[in-house]
Amino acid sequence: MDSAAEAVIEFRDVSYRLPDGRPILRNLNLEAHRAEILVLLGRSGSGKTTALKLVNRLLELSDGEIRVEGRSAREWDVIQLRRHIGYVIQEIGLFPHFTVERNIGLVPAIENWPKERIARRVEELTKLVGLDSDVGSRYPHQLSGGQRQRVGVARALAADPPILLMDEPFGALDPLTRSDLQREFLALQRKLGKTVLFVTHDLHEALLLGTRIALLEEGRLVSLSSPAEFLRSPDPLVSKYVEAFGVPNGTRSLQDQLKRGHL
C-alpha cells in the first residue's frame, strides 16, 4: 500500500440506527488517510457527528465495521482507543473546576506521566496553540471564546494522539476569531501531520481546511473529492450546496491566498 494513502480510519459498510430503528447512517464506506484532513460536510441531521462518535465509540455502530490503524474499533480497549484519539467539540467541554493547566494536562496525568513531564508538555502545548503562558493558572470561565477553544485543541493534543476528531470546533466563534483559528489550525496541522476527521456544515471551512471533502446527506455519502473538484462537481446535491453558500469565488481566492501564504 502506498504510504501516502495509508488508511488510518476506515468505515466499512457502516450503518447506525437509533434504538427506535430510525437510520442515521447507511452503508458508509470511507477512508481517512494518514496526515490528511478529511472533512465530513453536511447539513444538520446528515449523520456527520454520528460518524465521528462511532470512531471513538461514544456510540456503537449497528452494522459494518470501523477500523482504526488497521484494527477493528471493537477489538480496541475502548479507553486505549479514546486516549489514542484527540477529541474536540464545539461546546469544548472544558472542566470548569480545573485551571487551564490541569485541563490540558489531564490525560497525561491519568496516564501517570511524571509531574515535570506534564508541566513541560503543558507549556509546550500552550505555546503551540498560541496562548499566553499566564493563561495556565486561570479557570475556563475567565477566558474568551477563542482562548477556550485553543485550550480545547491543546487538551486534545496533550498525549500526542496520531488521530484527531473535530466536531465543528470553530462553529461557535465570531467570524474573525474563527478565521484566525482556522489558519492557525492549518499551520499547526502542517507541523504535526495528524490524521484529522473534521465535521462541519460550513462549506467555506470545508474548502479551506479539507484535504478531501466527504459530503453526507441523510446518512449516505454523496460525494468524496478534493476541494477543487468539489466546486466543479456536476452532482446536483453538491452544486446545491455550493449555491447555497453563494458565489464561491471568495473562497477560492481565500484558498489561493492561503496557499501563497503558507506554501
Place this chain on the structure above:
Amino acid sequence: MIFWNFVEQNRLEIAGLTLEHLWMVGISIVLAVAVGIPLGILITRKPALQRPVIAGANIIQTIPSLALFGFLLPAPWIGDRAGRLAVLALTLYALLPLIRNTYAGIKGVDHAVVEAARGMGLTDWQLLFKVELPLAASVILAGVRVAVVISVGLATIAAAIGAGGLGELIFRGLAMVNNNVILAGAIPAALMALAADTLLGWLEKRLAPQRAA
C-alpha cells in the same frame, strides 16, 4: 427569668440531652450519606433503577414519623434499644434528599463536559471522581443540609419511644404543662438546626463550581 432559672438549675441535664441529640443526628446522617450518595450515583448509571429507588425513598418520607418509630419497635435487634431504632428511622428519613440531590447534581453536570471527558478516555470511575462528583458537590451538600435540618427536628420525636435527646424535655414539658421545660428542649434544638444550616450553607457556597462567563 423563671426560664433562665430553670436552665441554670438543669444545665447539666440539658447539656447531656443536647449531646445525645447531636449524637443521634450525627450517626444517622453519616449512615444516610453512606447509603444515599452511592444509591444516588447508582441510579445515574442504571436508569431502570431510578424510578423504584426514588419512589421508595419518597414513600418512606410520607410515613408519619411517630408511626415509623412505632413500626420499627418490634423489629429484632433494632427494637432492642430505643437509640438504635431512632437512628435507623432518622437515617431512613434523611435518604430522600441525599439520593435525590446526588442524582440531580450528577445529571446536572454540563453534557459537553461529560462528553469531552468520555471522549478523552476517562474511565467511568475517573469520570465520577474527577469530574462529576466535584461538579455536583454543592448540590449534594445542599441535600445533606436539608437532611440535617430535617433530622434535628425529627429527632425530638425519638423521645416518644424513649431514645432520649432534647425531645425528652419537650415531652416532659407537655405533660407538665410547663412552657419553660418545653423551651429548654426546643430552643437548643432550633439553635442546632440553625447552626448546622449556616455551616453547611457556607460550605455549599465554597464548593459551588466556577460559573461559565
